[in-house]
Structures are given as structure tokens and as C-alpha cells.
Amino acid sequence: SQQGEEDPQALSIQEGENATMNCSYKTSINNLQWYRQNSGRGLVHLILIRSNEREKHSGRLRVTLDTSKKSSSLLITASRAADTASYFCATDIMEYGNKLVFGAGTILRVKS
Amino acid sequence: DTAVSQTPKYLVTQMGNDKSIKCEQNLGHDTMYWYKQDSKKFLKIMFSYNNKELIINETVPNRFSPKSPDKAHLNLHINSLELGDSAVYFCASSQDKSIAGGPDEQYFGPGTRLTVT
Numbered sequence: 001s002q003q004g005e006e007d008p009q010a011l012s013i014q015e016g017e018n019a020t021m022n023c024s025y026k027t028s029i030n031n032l033q034w035y036r037q038n039s040g041r042g043l044v045h046l047i048l049i050r051s052n053e054r055e056k057h058s059g060r061l062r063v064t065l066d067t068s069k070k071s072s073s074l075l076i077t078a079s080r081a082a083d084t085a086s087y088f089c090a091t092d093i094m095e096y097g098n099k100l101v102f103g104a105g106t107i108l109r110v111k112s
Numbered sequence: 113d114t115a116v117s118q119t120p121k122y123l124v125t126q127m128g129n130d131k132s133i134k135c136e137q138n139l140g141h142d143t144m145y146w147y148k149q150d151s152k153k154f155l156k157i158m159f160s161y162n163n164k165e166l167i168i169n170e171t172v173p174n175r176f177s178p179k180s181p182d183k184a185h186l187n188l189h190i191n192s193l194e195l196g197d198s199a200v201y202f203c204a205s206s207q208d209k210s211i212a213g214g215p216d217e218q219y220f221g222p223g224t225r226l227t228v229t
Contacts (some may be wrong), residue, residue, distance in 0.1 A: 028216070031214040031215070033215075034219075035220075042220035042223050043220040044220070045219070048217050051214075077221075086153060088181025092214045099215070100157065100215050101153075104152065
């Protein structure tokens with residue numbers, strides 16, 4: 001069964017605006033990861049946040065993690081047309097070691 | 113230098129055929145994976161190998177057989193292809209567990225789009 005679920009399924013914004021994507025999961029985790037996938041390409045790792053961390057930044061990306069609510073958010077500030085892609089959250093399932101379970105993704109479209 | 117490479121990029125074949133997809137990583141990682149991404153972009157793990165040893169084997173039909181000749185290669189062989197096998201297949205690699213436990217970041221190949229007619 002699916003572990004992570006992203007919300008919204010699709011998001012369309014203007015260049016320069018901020019984009020927020022949410023991810024909810026069901027079981028206890030060791031860490032949560034966000035990936036980006038451009039059309040026709042493989043996934044690219046963006047950020048890994050551990051279960052004992054609450055917030056992490058990388059450039060224009062900000063990820064938060066709320067383990068009590070079993071949710072995470074990815075914020076992209078000052079979006080660019082090049083940010084147009086699908087964004088996936090992925091979590092492990094503590095009992096199953098290295099197995100990553102991906103959500104269905106959020107399709108982000110940034111209009112210039 | 114391509115970190116994780118897959119060949120071929122596109123594969124069109126008929127039902128009943130046998131085909132292979134090759135994957136190589138030059139990152140020195142210990143663990144390699146095969147994922148299947150369906151038409152709705154849902155990504156599901158199929159297999160995982162650590163140092164040539166199978167560690168994850170999801171409920172995949174036994175027509176799918178991974179083979180890891182060495183730590184840097186993980187190939188996927190598919191027998192008796194079916195229409196439902198049409199998808200994009202991704203190879204990925206990672207180091208072993210991260211410091212705090214749990215999976216490390218994974219590096220994905222460009223994908224192989226398999227079309228079965």
C-alpha cells in the first residue's frame with residue numbers, strides 16, 4: 001500500500017511565486033526524502049530530512065517535517081520556469097530497512 | 113560522466129519476447145535498485161541488491177529476474193513479456209544506510225521506456 005501521498009496532485013503558479021507541496025505518510029519513519037522528476041528524465045534527489053529534524057533548507061528549497069502529524073512540506077521560493085517538474089516524497093518503513101516508498105507526486109507547472 | 117546509466121533508453125517489443133535492460137553505476141555505491149513507473153507516474157520498487165546480494169524482492173512476477181554480476185551492475189531480464197509490462201523502468205543506486213539509519217539518497221538512471229505491443 002502507498003506510504004506517502006502528496007497534495008495537491010497538480011499546482012500551477014506564476015514565475016516568482018512560492019510553491020508549497022505537502023506529503024502525508026502512515027507509519028513511523030527513519031527519514032523522508034524529496035525528489036524531482038523532469039519530464040522524460042530520472043528522479044533527482046533534493047533533500048533528506050531525518051525523523052529527529054524539523055526543518056531543512058537547501059538553496060530555494062525548505063522542507064519541514066512534523067512526525068506527530070506524519071506530514072512534510074516542500075516549499076520552493078521564488079519559483080522559476082525551470083522548476084516545472086513532478087515532485088515526489090519518499091519515506092522508508094522502519095521495519096523494512098532501506099526500502100523507499102514513493103508517493104504519487106505533485107505536478108508543478110511554473111508559468112513564465 | 114554519467115553516474116547511473118541504463119541501456120537501452122527505449123525498448124519496443126512484442127508480447128512473448130524476452131528482453132534485458134542493463135544498468136551500471138560508477139559511484140561506488142553498495143546498493144542498487146530497480147523501480148517500475150507506471151503511466152500515472154506511480155513509482156514502485158521491484159528489487160534491491162546490496163553487494164550483489166538480493167535484499168528486497170517485492171511481489172514481482174517471476175518472469176522478472178535481476179542479475180548482479182558485480183557491485184556496479186544490476187541488469188533486469190524479463191521473460192515472456194506482457195502488455196502490462198509496458199512502463200518506464202528505473203535503475204537507482206545508493207550507499208548503505210545513512211548515519212541515522214534508513215535509506216540514503218538514491219541516484220536514478222535516465223529510465224528505460226518499455227513498450228510491449
